[in-house]
């Protein structure tokens with residue numbers, strides 16, 4: 001069974017909740033799913049990581065949350081090259097923060113692209129000003145993502 005890793009960066013658990021809610025959709029599509037709350041660079045560069053979903057909130061002024069900052073720094077510093085990685089990205093944020101809206105998700109997208117990874121589809125940005133429960137936006141997006149990117153394997 002192919003593996004899908006969900007890399008999570010969260011402060012208050014919203015992004016983790018999204019990961020947990022979408023997990024069964026990927027299982028139904030034929031994947032073994034691992035949710036990584038404290039991801040390391042090794043998780044990303046392991047040979048079984050060719051498809052990933054990132055669920056990342058923004059804190060501070062467009063900053064990565066908690067331990068996710070170390071993970072992102074490791075990618076930037078060690079520049080592993082990720083040309084075999086295909087990924088989707090769900091960014092959580094709040095538009096009342098203005099210019100730094102979804103800043104962590106946007107930075108991460110650039111970082112991954114710079115390492116040669118290929119984003120499948122558009123980035124989903126979930127605005128807490130508009131969407132009270134992030135799952136309400138994430139679930140239909142993931143369903144459509146699996147469909148349009150033809151990710152179903154079973």
Ligand SMILES: Cc1cc2nc3c(=O)[nH]c(=O)nc-3n(C[C@H](O)[C@H](O)[C@H](O)COP(=O)(O)O)c2cc1C
Pocket residue numbers: 009010011012013014015016057058059060061062063065092093094095097100101102103128
């Ligand atoms: C201290 C703090 C700083 C924040 N800074 C930003 C920001 O710069 N940009 C943004 O889009 N959202 C910002 N947010 C909003 C969070 O990203 C948003 O509420 C998100 O849904 C939290 O997700 P989580 O439950 O996974 O931590 C901030 C929230 C807090 C509490």
